[in-house]
Amino acid sequence: MPTESAPRRYRFAPSPTGSFHVGGARTALHNWALARQNGGTFVLRIEDTDAARNRPEWTQGIIDALAWIGISDADPHFEGPHFQSANAAAHVAAAQRLFDSGHAYYCDLTADEIQARAKELGLSGYDGYSRDRGLGPGPGRVLRFRVPEGSTTVHDQVRGDVQFDNSTIEDFVLLRGNGTPMFLLANVVDDVEMGITHVVRAEEHLPNTPKQQMLWTALGHEPPSWGHVPVLVNEQRKKLSKRRDKVALEQYRDEGYLADAMVNYLMTLGWTPPGESEIVDWVEIEQAFRLEDVTHSPAFFDVKKLDAFNGDYIRAMPLDAFIERASREIPDDWDRDRFAAIAPHIQERLVHFDEVPGKVDFLFWPFDAPIDYDPDSWNKAFGAEWALPLLRDVSAAYGGLDGDSGWTAEALKAATEAVMEIHGVKLGKAQAVPRVAVTGRAVGPPLFESLEVLGQPETMRRLRLATDHAIGSTSAGRPE
């Protein structure tokens, strides 16, 4: 174990695949919090495969995603990105050292031969056949690690000590038959060379940890401090997979989730902030997070709860900031002042920002366009006998308001109430008629405020259109 005084170095080693996994985002956050609270360093190391090397935008995507959740390369605690492939020579050199020191040996058995032997001996894997055959390097020969007798104990910050019987670990391959290093070796060599002191990652890596630890020791170094956090799962309790589940952080970003909400939610998976509320800002999270307090069991990534967090964060935004953020979602030719006027009313109705256009679009329809009535909404609002007469009276009342000073939400409400009393209808039902007439839908922002923003001329035009539509549909539906 590293000494307490040594500067801590946490590494985060994602592989670029075109999208950034929410589970990866969470462990990145764990490493980030720990590095910063201990004055350590967050080392970003990219596992650049052949595919990834041909797509630099994938790497950039990781950097962008990290920046979005607040992990910034402008921060002094941040180091990187480093690229694994840049260190290939060191990986092979380390393998050579392991061979020279007797920690590894060459083997010329093919996969088929290994399987045949295993079957014959009743074993599950490689039986160590070439351990003492004294083979040197050669084409087609792999270099295998000589797993020692005894057992290996992994001291895990989350789970405590985990013991593995070395006899259950087969002599794993370090170098392929073509001389290229295996990932496990490359990973450990990089960790050693970069002076990594703490490895915090998902639980799925725990079973491979004894191998890595043996490599650290064979290479002459003290293994790092480990921490394996529980995996994130879907509703089937399976590890979140890119194919089946919505796991790309960028997708949530693009749908208009707030980074703060995402970060907050992610951190509550497997860990609870100390206060009485689970809605807490990063400053508090960063200083309170402890690996020892992390839960041991897998956590379901619940989008519904994420939605609740996001709604909370949206509602907590200052109005100016809300308008600024929401305005990014609407087309350029939509009037900004008009949007700002209705913004306070949609702020508390929003789950994520990409819903903004759909909530306010009716305010921006061209002033000569026909109205597209949602059939269900129309039938609901105009199904009653009193609907059309009420629409006529409401139209007359609205038309009688002074378009300059009298066109306010209060006046519109009063006018509507006066009409509804004549028809003996409650406001809840009555407002549906002008609402569907003007917006085409049964739900939306508060009606009178919306009409105020829409203005008298356009409101009157839409009311006339709806009246015509109502007459047309009733006469068509009821033959004389």
Next chain:
RNA sequence: GCCCCCAUCGUCUAGUGGCCUAGGACACCACCCUUUCAAGGUGGCGGCACGGGUUCGAAUCCCGUUGGGGGUGCCA
């Protein structure tokens, strides 16, 4: 098959032997408020997987069972 991890409401969790008649949040349901939808308020539904121990006392400690997940490659 072998190895490892895990097990509290549907979900995320609090709980470290008596403060537990098991607390909170999300979801769901009802009611209130109300100009639709939300938001907000009040209330409700709902859980210690099972079986053995240990102990005066177990959600909590031990063993077993069952269930779930992960790993196990000349993939990364």
